[in-house]
Amino acid sequence: MQSTLFRRVTAALTLLLVSGVSVASDWTERSNVNLRPGVTDISQDVFGLHVAILWVVSVIGLAVFGLIMYSAVAHRRSKRPQASTFHEHVGVEIAWTVIPFIILIFMAIPATRVLIAMDDSAESELTIKVTGYRWNWSYEYLTYQDDNDVGVFFFSNLKTPAEQYHTPVLKDGLFPYGTAADRFGAEPQEKDHDYMLAVDKPLILPAGVKVRFLVTADDVIHSFFMPDFAIKKDAIPGFVNEAWTVVPEDATGIYYGQCAELCGKNHAFMPIEVHVVAKEEFDTWLAEEKEKAASGPDLTPFSNLEAAMTLGKEKYNAACVLCHGAEGQGGIGLPFAGTALMNDSARIQENIDVLIKGRNAMPSFAAQLTPRDIAAVITYQRNAFGNETGDLIQPADVAK
Amino acid sequence: MAENSSKYYVPESSPWPLFGSIGLFLIAIGAANFIQQSTQFGQNTLRADGTWGQYVLMAGVLWMIATMFFWWRDTIKESLTGLHNEQLSGSYRQGMIWFIFSEVMFFGALFGALFYARWLIIPWLGGAGNNAMTHELLWPGFQAMWPLTTTPDGRTTQVMGAWGLPAINTAILIVSSITLTIAHHALIVGERGRLILFQGITILLGLFFLSLQVYEYYHAYHELGLTLEAGIYGSLFFFLTGFHGIHVSMGTLMLIVCFFRILKGHFTKENHFVYEASAWYWHFVDVVWLFLFVVVYWL
Amino acid sequence: MTAVAAHHDHHDDHHHAPHGLKRWLFSTNHKDIGTLYLWFSFAMFMVGGFMALVIRAELMYPGMQVVDPEFFNQMTTVHGLIMVFGAVMPATVGLANWMIPLMIGAPDMALPRMNNWSFWILPFAFTILIGSVLMSAFGEGNPSAPNFGWTFYAPLSTKYGPASTDLFILSVHMMGISSIMGAINVIVTVLNMRAPGMTMMKMPLFVWAWLITAFLLVAVMPVLAGAVTMMLTDRHFGTSFFDAAGGGDPVLFQHIFWFFGHPEVYIMILPSFGIVSAIIPAFARKPLFGYASMVYATASIALLSFVVWAHHMFTVGMPLAGTLFFMYMTMLISVPTGVKVFNWVATMWRGSLTFELPMKWALAFVVLFTCGGLSGLMLALTPVDFQYHDTYFVVAHFHYVLVSGAIFSIFAAAYYWLPKWSGVMPNTFLGELHFWNSLLSVNLLFFPMHFVGLAGMPRRYADYALQFADYNWWISVGAFWFGISQLLFVAVCVLCAMKKGKKAEAAPWDGAEGLEWTVPSPAPFHTFDTPPVIK
Numbered sequence A: 001m002q003s004t005l006f007r008r009v010t011a012a013l014t015l016l017l018v019s020g021v022s023v024a025s026d027w028t029e030r031s032n033v034n035l036r037p038g039v040t041d042i043s044q045d046v047f048g049l050h051v052a053i054l055w056v057v058s059v060i061g062l063a064v065f066g067l068i069m070y071s072a073v074a075h076r077r078s079k080r081p082q083a084s085t086f087h088e089h090v091g092v093e094i095a096w097t098v099i100p101f102i103i104l105i106f107m108a109i110p111a112t113r114v115l116i117a118m119d120d121s122a123e124s125e126l127t128i129k130v131t132g133y134r135w136n137w138s139y140e141y142l143t144y145q146d147d148n149d150v151g152v153f154f155f156s157n158l159k160t161p162a163e164q165y166h167t168p169v170l171k172d173g174l175f176p177y178g179t180a181a182d183r184f185g186a187e188p189q190e191k192d193h194d195y196m197l198a199v200d201k202p203l204i205l206p207a208g209v210k211v212r213f214l215v216t217a218d219d220v221i222h223s224f225f226m227p228d229f230a231i232k233k234d235a236i237p238g239f240v241n242e243a244w245t246v247v248p249e250d251a252t253g254i255y256y257g258q259c260a261e262l263c264g265k266n267h268a269f270m271p272i273e274v275h276v277v278a279k280e281e282f283d284t285w286l287a288e289e290k291e292k293a294a295s296g297p298d299l300t301p302f303s304n305l306e307a308a309m310t311l312g313k314e315k316y317n318a319a320c321v322l323c324h325g326a327e328g329q330g331g332i333g334l335p336f337a338g339t340a341l342m343n344d345s346a347r348i349q350e351n352i353d354v355l356i357k358g359r360n361a362m363p364s365f366a367a368q369l370t371p372r373d374i375a376a377v378i379t380y381q382r383n384a385f386g387n388e389t390g391d392l393i394q395p396a397d398v399a400k
Numbered sequence B: 001m002a003e004n005s006s007k008y009y010v011p012e013s014s015p016w017p018l019f020g021s022i023g024l025f026l027i028a029i030g031a032a033n034f035i036q037q038s039t040q041f042g043q044n045t046l047r048a049d050g051t052w053g054q055y056v057l058m059a060g061v062l063w064m065i066a067t068m069f070f071w072w073r074d075t076i077k078e079s080l081t082g083l084h085n086e087q088l089s090g091s092y093r094q095g096m097i098w099f100i101f102s103e104v105m106f107f108g109a110l111f112g113a114l115f116y117a118r119w120l121i122i123p124w125l126g127g128a129g130n131n132a133m134t135h136e137l138l139w140p141g142f143q144a145m146w147p148l149t150t151t152p153d154g155r156t157t158q159v160m161g162a163w164g165l166p167a168i169n170t171a172i173l174i175v176s177s178i179t180l181t182i183a184h185h186a187l188i189v190g191e192r193g194r195l196i197l198f199q200g201i202t203i204l205l206g207l208f209f210l211s212l213q214v215y216e217y218y219h220a221y222h223e224l225g226l227t228l229e230a231g232i233y234g235s236l237f238f239f240l241t242g243f244h245g246i247h248v249s250m251g252t253l254m255l256i257v258c259f260f261r262i263l264k265g266h267f268t269k270e271n272h273f274v275y276e277a278s279a280w281y282w283h284f285v286d287v288v289w290l291f292l293f294v295v296v297y298w299l
Numbered sequence C: 001m002t003a004v005a006a007h008h009d010h011h012d013d014h015h016h017a018p019h020g021l022k023r024w025l026f027s028t029n030h031k032d033i034g035t036l037y038l039w040f041s042f043a044m045f046m047v048g049g050f051m052a053l054v055i056r057a058e059l060m061y062p063g064m065q066v067v068d069p070e071f072f073n074q075m076t077t078v079h080g081l082i083m084v085f086g087a088v089m090p091a092t093v094g095l096a097n098w099m100i101p102l103m104i105g106a107p108d109m110a111l112p113r114m115n116n117w118s119f120w121i122l123p124f125a126f127t128i129l130i131g132s133v134l135m136s137a138f139g140e141g142n143p144s145a146p147n148f149g150w151t152f153y154a155p156l157s158t159k160y161g162p163a164s165t166d167l168f169i170l171s172v173h174m175m176g177i178s179s180i181m182g183a184i185n186v187i188v189t190v191l192n193m194r195a196p197g198m199t200m201m202k203m204p205l206f207v208w209a210w211l212i213t214a215f216l217l218v219a220v221m222p223v224l225a226g227a228v229t230m231m232l233t234d235r236h237f238g239t240s241f242f243d244a245a246g247g248g249d250p251v252l253f254q255h256i257f258w259f260f261g262h263p264e265v266y267i268m269i270l271p272s273f274g275i276v277s278a279i280i281p282a283f284a285r286k287p288l289f290g291y292a293s294m295v296y297a298t299a300s301i302a303l304l305s306f307v308v309w310a311h312h313m314f315t316v317g318m319p320l321a322g323t324l325f326f327m328y329m330t331m332l333i334s335v336p337t338g339v340k341v342f343n344w345v346a347t348m349w350r351g352s353l354t355f356e357l358p359m360k361w362a363l364a365f366v367v368l369f370t371c372g373g374l375s376g377l378m379l380a381l382t383p384v385d386f387q388y389h390d391t392y393f394v395v396a397h398f399h400y401v402l403v404s405g406a407i408f409s410i411f412a413a414a415y416y417w418l419p420k421w422s423g424v425m426p427n428t429f430l431g432e433l434h435f436w437n438s439l440l441s442v443n444l445l446f447f448p449m450h451f452v453g454l455a456g457m458p459r460r461y462a463d464y465a466l467q468f469a470d471y472n473w474w475i476s477v478g479a480f481w482f483g484i485s486q487l488l489f490v491a492v493c494v495l496c497a498m499k500k501g502k503k504a505e506a507a508p509w510d511g512a513e514g515l516e517w518t519v520p521s522p523a524p525f526h527t528f529d530t531p532p533v534i535k
């Protein structure tokens, strides 16, 4: 009995050891086992700190487990029927108080250094105000180099369509959502590679420029989490937090982040997508956006119902679906399928007002959607989910 | 704890703890429903129509009072029949001390919130520290000040001064602590007349304090615009003074119960734990007030 | 550690134990109340564990399959709340109730009626909490249960909280009242009820650990009460504690919550330290190494726990100086904790070790708790915490210290003291099966959480990006395996409760010392009516 027991203990502990070591030695660049080294100087400092401390704690841990294992084997009763009786030793007790303390000091020094470096957001060239909402982000370019009034502002919503994530397998009771086939008339779609990460309008950043983020929130606390830049800053309603980054010039590309503070139902559905582009490219983009912003809203009328419905569906799935459901069945928001408001052509104005002004928990969309978008969305609402009013709302109806 | 001391009294099984839990349960669900039905976020209109919560709450409170009555009746009976020994009153005493400690921590949290608001939040909203952008982008018109008479979103109130009623109230409480000590001393040396007199005076002072406090609230609401909704200053003002007031009420109640037990001759020179406990409680409430006076009204 | 003279009387049974329902409902007996606490906490462990399995079922694959995100949040929230306030805390209070009077030679807890009150508040408080979840799952129109995380940050829980938040607030008040009364009872019992000769420095470490835990409870539960009261008035009476528009700050809520919350995690682990300090010497047949330093270490952990709270809030944008202070203080806690770990190792060292079930659990505790503690130390380093914070790395950390820490030590305690409680030895076959399955599955369950966390998967996510998919599948498999393994423990407990098994002697473990082993097994209804004499 005793010896099988020992084999079992040793086997279990060895397993543990091996798993620990294999993790510690697997430092592949972008593995999904270890921390992401990221692309900025700061993120790489942080990564270095992480690796160093992981080694320290692994060694300490393994030493302690080694001692326990050795003792478990060597000091078992079948080997040592009579236990020793010592139960104090001032020397070792002082040693194992002081030595860990010293180790801690050696960890604290680099940590302090990195922390101080991270704190310094001075001398940034581009300032972007990042605002968290339930459940999307908005970005406002405030200042860029000498330009103190950039005024480019947009919202950024999850792009993944509901057919990809809404794939219920059970029905009724706890699961009142129906099966995928019930809901979409088809099996769930295959998931894109950027599932749950891609957005409709990403944040564009120039490479090689120090960017300062002013992070805040409109409703509850969110958190702006960009692992590749080692940024995580809480977006707190009523306060502005600062963070900054410089993405090196050779690191242009697409980076993803997520909301990292529980903000309600769709906390998992408000990702961050950043495109880092060369500085020249950024300048052109920003100039274009600025022009668009200056030229006022696009009021081109829709040529037919079809065109409005296509845009409307796209916008609905980006902005409304989280509260009102893919089938207009309601949720946090009211349902649309077959409701009085949606099917009474005399109440179109009311419908428009709700979107523009908001009502109770229904947010205002005046800033987030253009009049053209709003017109499209309302047209969609009133002609989808089994509603068949045939109403075609034009951008000019909304803008007035 | 000498070997020959009488046995520790372990009471026979008792229904009151279970009843007390039921009482709390009723109070909790009743209060939750009542508050919900009768108030709305951001506005304080009591509309008590169409709610069952108030009845459950009321039932819970009555139930609780009845339970406490029976529970204490049992304890008093045990005390009078001599089942309590030295060690048990030691347990009671220590229990009371730790209870008061927990109350200290409760007020500690409220005072902590006060200091945090005053030293950190308000300056930050005004742009101090690394919050320049908070001020610039979100609250550009806001002026940091304490007491906060204009909130970031523009609600205004007036300040409750320290040297009117509050100062009088401070004096009342200090005097009441002294009279209570005199009464306590009288109990120990067995001067019944003096005990009754000073116990009575203490209770009257407590009641007087409470009525002035009610008047002060009336004044705050109707003349100063200092309300619960008046921003963090009003919130903290009413939280600190309000919870203090609730404690004074409880303390006064305890003193009144003791008063009647004195009249009934329940306390002896040696055996008067409940009296002592109420006295400690009273002094504790008094000390809290002193802090309050300094940090809420004065500075 | 205490030499016990075998003097104690056996005519304890002259009081007649009450029978039937009254015995349990109206009890003033520390053993019966302890039993009630233990069964209650076990039931809550099942309920909270079931919710964890709902979480894991949803997260097994990417996509929303089983519940909707709103209900998912409710599961996360109530799982955390139930496990913390319903499973771990009552379990250790149950152990305190059973063992402290036995260990210090007292006839009962100091304030027996209040003891029963502390217990009976809990079932009602949890009825409220679980009731709102049931209503959310099955009720008319699916009103929402608490869905803001066990940390219920404002303004998600104030302005945006569901209607059930008010019920939640009042049930937290009830739990607070229960804990404060329970803790006062422990303190007074330990300080006032020790048998003659049982000096403070002769008390078993479990008693010490609980004394310090009780102090923490009395100190921080009122603070929690303050926080939820402010929530209530912010929700309904227009105060602006957590609203910047009125001069408040959502972060103020976090400060108050974590001032409670961090000591709270030590409230959950210090009794475990006490348990392990009782078991390891017993099965090493060697006195505990460094008794005095254990006491001081426990006290230092408790004191430090009051000045580290903001390590949960490194990302809220505190000033640099504050951040540094909290980082240093947090790191410092490793020192006294290390002292404890090293003392346990030294206690084993050159002992005469056997590995009965309690010892197995205790050793697993030491190893796995240390894993969790070391990842805690990594979290303490602020710059890297920016990467770890609110990812599954944190979830891995605290499940290592809570599940393979607190819960494992509670299992250890149960296997160790079940003979004393029930009079029969726990079934070894089932027990071994329970241990090995739990040990393996708990690591399959929680170890890969480190990986997904480092890879960047945020916690409280109902759905996730594809790169996290594979490990989440393994984690879910581990969860179901671990969950099913716990059914073995149900069997062990039920067998003991039915007195099926080998009859236990008064001192079934040959190396175990302490007053509790001087009374018969099962312990008679009343013990130590006359205090034992301790030399």
Ligand code: HEA
Binding pocket: A057, A060, A064, A100, A101, A103, A104, C151, C265, C266, C268, C269, C311, C312, C330, C331, C333, C334, C335, C337, C338, C339, C341, C369, C370, C371, C372, C373, C374, C376, C377, C379, C380, C381, C385, C388, C389, C390, C394, C397, C398, C401, C402, C405, C406
């Ligand atoms: C039982 C519960 C328990 C325990 C004991 C601990 C112990 C510790 N915890 Fe943990 N913690 C939690 C429960 C617990 N924690 C919970 C529930 C959360 C999440 C809450 C939430 O957000 O929901 C959390 C979160 C948490 C965070 C916040 C993470 C974040 O959200 O970003 C941090 C950060 O510092 C932290 C640190 C620590 C540290 C330093 C210890 C230390 O006490 C550990 C000390 C132990 C050791 C270090 C190992 C043994 C020592 C040695 C072998 C000596 C030699 C070692 C050295 C000197 C290196 N914990």
Ligand code: HEA
Binding pocket: C045, C046, C047, C048, C049, C050, C052, C053, C055, C056, C076, C077, C079, C080, C081, C083, C084, C087, C088, C148, C149, C150, C151, C395, C399, C402, C403, C406, C407, C445, C459, C460, C461, C462, C479, C480, C482, C483, C484, C486, C487
């Ligand atoms: C002591 C505390 C404790 C304990 C014991 C546990 C135990 C477990 N926890 Fe939990 N957990 C917390 C405390 C605890 N947890 C806290 C504080 C949080 C944070 C909450 C928040 O974010 O607000 C959390 C969050 C949390 C998450 C993150 C959720 C999220 O971020 O969205 C997950 C995910 O996997 C998880 C899983 C588990 C699992 C699988 C177990 C398992 O160990 C459970 C095993 C037990 C059982 C399964 C029950 C027994 C068996 C049965 C009921 C029989 C039926 C079983 C079958 C038919 C299989 N927990």
Ligand code: CUA
Binding pocket: A132, A133, A135, A221, A222, A223, A259, A260, A261, A262, A263, A264, A266, A267, A268, A270
């Ligand atoms: Cu926004 Cu989470």
Ligand SMILES: [Cu+2]
Binding pocket: C261, C262, C265, C308, C309, C311, C312
């Ligand atoms: Cu902590």
